[in-house]
Amino acid sequence: MKILHRISAVLLILSLVALPMLVSGCRATSAQPLKVVTTTSLLGSIAERVGGEHVSVTVVVPPASCPGHFDAKPGDIQALAEAALFLKHGWEGFADGLIEAAENPDLEVVTVQVEGNWMAPPVQAQAVDEVLAVLSEADPDHKADYESNAETYKAVIEETGQRLKAELSAANVDQVPVLCAQYQAGFVKWAGFNVVATYGRLEELTPQQIGELVDQAREAGVVLVIDNLQSGPETGVGMAQEIGAAHVTLSNFPGGFEGTETWEKAIEKNVDLLLEALGK
Structure with missing residues (x-):
């Protein structure tokens, strides 16, 4: 009987230790980055800067190619099939077909619409705010980190813009x-x-x-x-x-x-x- 009691006690302790692990397993763990796919490097570079260690970013269109004349590859479909978040501008003709081919019912698709040329500092800063909002909503547990990263990056944008504008003015x-x-x-x-x-x-x-x-x-x-x-x-x-x-x-x-x-x-x-x- 004493042996049975000891076994029961051990099993009880193990179950109490395992319970939090099982519960946490129902949610996305902080160690696993949010898988993000973006159509262009404009979106991808911002997602990487704002997301930091909490995101894993895949860019579909090679940066030297024209996004308006791009055909998705099997690897792009696979990346989207495994992603949690897909960011696009809204004018990419291939995006809808790529989403359909990925067959990912859990995929969140967000169109980030910011008018103007994203290489211009004021537009880049506005785009940062938009991507920040998307990442914060998709992964609220790391919202504070995203906000901190965004502020740091926007300071870089402002400094870079002012410095280059001075060179151009000169x-x-x-x-x-x-x-x-x-x-x-x-x-x-x-x-x-x-x-x-x-x-x-x-x-x-x-x-x-x-x-x-x-x-x-x-x-x-x-x-x-x-x-x-x-x-x-x-x-x-x-x-x-x-x-x-x-x-x-x-x-x-x-x-x-x-x-x-x-x-x-x-x-x-x-x-x-x-x-x-x-x-x-």
Whole structure:
């Protein structure tokens, strides 16, 4: 009987120790990061900065590619099938098909809509607030960490923006008339350049439209043509040659150029390219 009593006591102790573990097993543990998939590196880089150690981020579209002309791969479908959260901008044509193919009933899909060019510091900061809100709602246990990370990152954005804007102002870019790809217009205007006209993708331009752009650029004294890496880095080359202007290609996404995996490295690269094109 004493042996039975001892066995019963041991089993009781073990059950009391195991109960909290079983209960906690019903919730997401703090050691397991939230699996987040994003369509672009713009969203992905912010999710990584705000989420920190509490998230695992997968970016679908390679940063040098055009998100508007992207076909999902089997690996992308698998990533979404295993994810808890999917962040998209809302204009990605492949997103709905990817969600359907993933067959993940537990997947939370959030469209993060922020107007403007996300490479511009004020827009980047606004996007940080939007992603912060999404992560805090999806994982409220780590909301305080997300808020702290977001504030730290926004301070980096402000400092970087002020420093680069000072460099651009010192180069008198406000006196530089430019022709630029429409997807770069928001950033180029933030930089302070005089945007004379914008243009779309090469396949969208007719010979007549190109001729009109060249005439307009010549009349305004355009000295620089700015292309967008993701929508066509060679679109403005011919126009630049006809105008007699310099040509440069910028990136709208972190990681578009080698060594630019973060937003601050990407914007610094863009500014360096602009100043180099002007001979500064």
